[in-house]
Amino acid sequence: MKEAKEALKVRILDGAIALFLEKGIANVTTRELTESLGISRSHIYHYFSNWQALCIAALERFMRDELEIFTREVAALPSTQKMDRLVADFLPFEQDAAWQLYGATWQLALHNDVYAELVESIMQAWSELVRDIIEEGVENGIFRACDASRTTRQLISLLSGYDEFLGVRPSAEKCAMVQADIADFIRRFIYKA
Template structure:
């Protein structure tokens, strides 16, 4: 029985994501993917122009799904709770799967414009979410009136700096210290 083209394409992407999480993007080969999924190499290149296109699409799928899931998870929260939840989510407590994928993307983006484009898109999407939370908090009077764009950039830079450290040196103590520092900043800059 022939497999539906959309189903096979999804199967290839899911297989790629699984292997990328297990081994890292840079270490997965076409042969490993074909063996993992149980298809021929020609199937991969029938659905994806080249290996890079497949990698970028697989990363996009998992990263955008994670962002969507998180956005839905916080949708009904009060702006202050949304911001605190975002900070907790943003700071890794272990070298988890999604953080390893982001780390791989950043490494590839440093030398490849196609990966850099995806990295910029993901940064933009997370910045937009952060800006929406801050703006909603200002609008509802939960946060003090301030330059939302500037605070978004500052807070993003602080969170990224701490998350980079925690990816390399994860520990519960370091994560808690980072959380405390970031929430102190939020208190000083935003909270009434």
């Protein structure tokens, strides 16, 4: 019975994410979610105290799953390829539904402490992964000796800034410039000369 309850909770979270990706987090209602899953509203409120709690749980599941998938996919790669994949995954160079969902979540975090805690937690997890990649590269002699925590903050700030830059009317020219700028930073400050 416990497994069935947990399966329903996961189905609710996955259903919410599917709708968030399709319509945007601000455009999904409890009614739409329950209708899409064929359940009553009481099922949602059995597992989640309110709509925000459900949204936070769904977003956290989605974002942590993305982090875990990325971590598994790059685990066996050399440090330089991990860095290349990190940049490619962090900046997809086109506005897909996941990118827009992250952006909407970050906007909610500006005005809501619960969303801010989620964003900070996710950013901390990504920072730890990036720092691990940098430390691995330093240990392998591929990356420059550095303060890995500082270099991580610098790289994430650079990627976040370009993420915002590309979020408004991305173009092939902007993408090419961003790729060149990031490659230059990595070459100058991370890779060994």
